[in-house]
Structure formats: structure tokens, C-alpha cells
Amino acid sequence: MSIRLGGVCEPGSTRVNKTGGWRTFRPVYDYDKCIKCKLCELLCPDMSVLEWEDGYFQFDYDFCKGCGICANECPKDAISMVLEEK
Amino acid sequence: MAVIRDLNKDKMDVVEGSYAVAHSVKVCKPNVISAYPITPQTHIVEDLSQFMADGEIPNCEYIMVESEFSALSALVGSAAVGARCYSATTSQGLELMHEILFNVSGMRLPIVMTIANRAVSAPINIWNDQQDSISQRDTGWIQLYAEDLQEASDMTAQAYKIAEDKDVMLPAMVCMDGFILSHVYEPLVLLEQDLVDEYLPPYNPELTLDSKNPMTFGAFADPESYTEFRYLQQKAMNNALAKIEEAASDFQKVFGRYYGGLVDEYETEDAEIILMAMGSVIGTIKDTIDALRAKGVKVGLLKVRSFRPFPVEAIHNVIKNAKVVVAIDKNISLGLNEGALFTETKASLYNTSIDVPVIGRMIGHGGRDIPVSTIEKIVDEAANVMKSGISVESQYADLKEELL
Numbered sequence: 001m002s003i004r005l006g007g008v009c010e011p012g013s014t015r016v017n018k019t020g021g022w023r024t025f026r027p028v029y030d031y032d033k034c035i036k037c038k039l040c041e042l043l044c045p046d047m048s049v050l051e052w053e054d055g056y057f058q059f060d061y062d063f064c065k066g067c068g069i070c071a072n073e074c075p076k077d078a079i080s081m082v083l084e085e086k
Numbered sequence: 087m088a089v090i091r092d093l094n095k096d097k098m099d100v101v102e103g104s105y106a107v108a109h110s111v112k113v114c115k116p117n118v119i120s121a122y123p124i125t126p127q128t129h130i131v132e133d134l135s136q137f138m139a140d141g142e143i144p145n146c147e148y149i150m151v152e153s154e155f156s157a158l159s160a161l162v163g164s165a166a167v168g169a170r171c172y173s174a175t176t177s178q179g180l181e182l183m184h185e186i187l188f189n190v191s192g193m194r195l196p197i198v199m200t201i202a203n204r205a206v207s208a209p210i211n212i213w214n215d216q217q218d219s220i221s222q223r224d225t226g227w228i229q230l231y232a233e234d235l236q237e238a239s240d241m242t243a244q245a246y247k248i249a250e251d252k253d254v255m256l257p258a259m260v261c262m263d264g265f266i267l268s269h270v271y272e273p274l275v276l277l278e279q280d281l282v283d284e285y286l287p288p289y290n291p292e293l294t295l296d297s298k299n300p301m302t303f304g305a306f307a308d309p310e311s312y313t314e315f316r317y318l319q320q321k322a323m324n325n326a327l328a329k330i331e332e333a334a335s336d337f338q339k340v341f342g343r344y345y346g347g348l349v350d351e352y353e354t355e356d357a358e359i360i361l362m363a364m365g366s367v368i369g370t371i372k373d374t375i376d377a378l379r380a381k382g383v384k385v386g387l388l389k390v391r392s393f394r395p396f397p398v399e400a401i402h403n404v405i406k407n408a409k410v411v412v413a414i415d416k417n418i419s420l421g422l423n424e425g426a427l428f429t430e431t432k433a434s435l436y437n438t439s440i441d442v443p444v445i446g447r448m449i450g451h452g453g454r455d456i457p458v459s460t461i462e463k464i465v466d467e468a469a470n471v472m473k474s475g476i477s478v479e480s481q482y483a484d485l486k487e488e489l490l
Contacts, residue, residue, distance in 0.1 A: 003314055005255060006194035007307060008293045011300045017308055 023066030033078035104129030117169035165195035191226025196249035213453020348397035357386030
């Protein structure tokens, strides 16, 4: 990659800037408690909650920064924050 | 190096400094102007809005904003779509722009801005010193300092030429001392439109924001690439050194006026004492030198036109044969008790073969008058340094002990 003047780039370049490496805690679903209310998807500031065909959700760990908003806002406590390990 | 002026009286008008600068901006054909009025910059933007109202600046938008932060932010977007942009500010307004100053230089947008230099609060003070622009020295903007109205006016066109050069692409501040230059009336030649058209080509950016060919400006850079952006900005600053010289000589070819490139010299050929300074104090120093030369004192002046990029080589060439150098500053780095010109000149001599004592004298803070007697006192102190070495490296030259 060579840097263009002023760092101007094509749209979509943030896809390669994977921000998941900053995370200390990762969110993990307990699907037995999940009621598919979508709040986690709506509130995620990094668009890191992805909806799957069955209506449940998964985290995109390449971009999830581990902020914990999803876990904090989940009405059924279906998301827990687990310490990242090496 | 002598200052060459076109003294064709038929071409001269007596106008206020702010008007002269506003006129220069007009003939440089900006596409977007955005500024918030603040003393002593106000007259510049008032004159520009009058020009706009009178339809004298075609193909230009004047964006009204509620603060200096917004003024410069609006220009970031405007410059990114390929507009030639202008703003003016001073003091607290410039400090309010601090965050955006980095954005502009990092995004390599060649915006030109006039700074009507003024002291910063607290205590509140509207008069002139250069603390405001010096406090922004590390933001990646080219900083040029004008000696008088004609130079401030001519420097505006030169600034666009330098900033928009493909090897530079950095924003530039044209610094003129508030009130002393912005509000004074002097005879000068207002830039002629046909000559400016010959001197300054239209701004033609390589990349622009365009909905038909989408691009991302000001994108994210992680630790893997951020350093390289800073490296490239510094490289552009290095390129600017030659371009500033070039812009000044090209200006002379078209307009017949020359004020030096990165620096200018006055009576330095055989000078034992060399005073260094920036801005309007240069005029007072030249008058003092004339009087002292008549008495046989070998004193000269190094006028620094470009503070960023800092012209190390040009400065060394002038001071290398002096017996003592005095850097005169209208600013202070609090906690170091030194003005910026002094600190940087001194630092630039480290690891060189030039062995000349340098002392720093700070004057004129908050608009305090700088009479010839203050400059004479500084020259006396420099003469003492020649005889007995440095006793005080840096101090206020006009401190009123009785107020303390």
C-alpha cells in the first residue's frame, strides 16, 4: 500500500481496518435467554452485531471493540462480557 | 540582499492594511470564504463581505458561521471539493481553531489564512504580539510573517502559490501584526488583477470529493501507517523551503517587488551584531540600525519571513560570521522563559561548526510599544556580550520592575 496525498482513499477502506484487536472483554450470547428483540443490533456503535437467518444474532469479532453496550442494554441479560485471553 | 520595491507613485493608493489584504484575497479569486469576525481581524472580513455584497468576487461563496471552529471546518469540506479557500482570524479565534488546524494540514488542503497577530487571554488583551500564531507552530501550517502593509498584501498571493504547489500542498498562514499593520494606513500598490492572473494559476487539485467518483477524505490511520503521514508532511515542509524562495522571485518578475525569500538581510555584510526578528518590529529595527551605523556600530538585521518551515540553512548563512546574535521575540514559551525564534535558532546551531553566541530578548507583549530606545538597549547588551560573554541568556527587554 502506498499513501495517497492526504490519505484520500476509496470508500469501504475501513473494512480492512479491523478494530477487534483493541478489545479487552468480548460479548458472548446465551441463546437460551435471547428473545430476538434486536436491541443489541440497533445499539451497537460499530455495526458489529450481525443478524443470522434464524433471527438470532452473532458478533463480528473483527470489528467489535468490546464496549459492552449490548450487554448493558440487553433486557434479558442474554449477553455476558468475557475476558479476552491470549 | 536588498529589498526591491516598485515605487511607481502613479500606482499607489493610501489604504488600510486590512483593506489591502482583503483586496489581495479578492484578486486571488477564492471560491469559498468563511470567517468569524474578531478584533483586530474584523476589517479584513468586513471588507470581503462588502466585496461579496457588491458582486466583486464572482464564483465565490461566503459562509456565515457561529465560531472560528466552524469557519475552518466549513473550509475543510470546501477545499476537499476543490475550492480555493480563505479565512482570517487572530488570538482566541485561532486557538479555537487548533483542532481543525491539524485536520487541514493532515488532509493536505492548501487553505490560506491571514492571522492579524494578537495577544492571548488571560488577561484579556486585544493588542499585538505573536503568541497566537507561535502557539500553533506545530500544526503543520506554513507560517509567513509580514513586515509592512505592502508585504502583507503581496504575501497573500505568494501564500496561495506556495500552498497549492503540487510538491507542497500544505495550508499557509500569513501573519501580520494586529493594529500595527491591520489598522494602519500606508501608501501601497494594490495587486492588479491581470498580473495576479499571470502569477497565480487556478487551483487544480488532483483528488476531490465527487459523488460520481466517491472518495474518503480524512480517513482512519492505524499505528501501521500514521507515522508515515507525519513523515510526508515534514517532507512537504522541506519542499516548501525552495518554493517560498521561488514564489518570492517569481513575484518579483511579475510585480517588481521583492522582500527576501525565506529571510531578508539589512546591513549584515560586515555586521558584528545581528538582530533577528519577525513582523512589523523590523521597521523599527531598521531605523535604529541606521542611527547606530551613523555612530559606527556594526549592527545588522536578519528578517525571518518564514517561521514554518524554519529556514535553518538560510539563517546560518547570515549569522555565521557575526560575533553575537540577538533573537527578538514577541512571544514566550512559558516554563522555558524563551521566545520561539531564540530557542529554535539556538537549537539549530547544535552540532554545527558555527560558534556564535545567541541571546534572546522578549519585547512588545500585549501590545507594549517598542521604541527605538528599547532596540538600542538590546544592541548595548549585545555589545557587552561581545566583550565579556553571555550574562543573561534570555529575558524581557522591557519589563517594568516597578509593577512587580
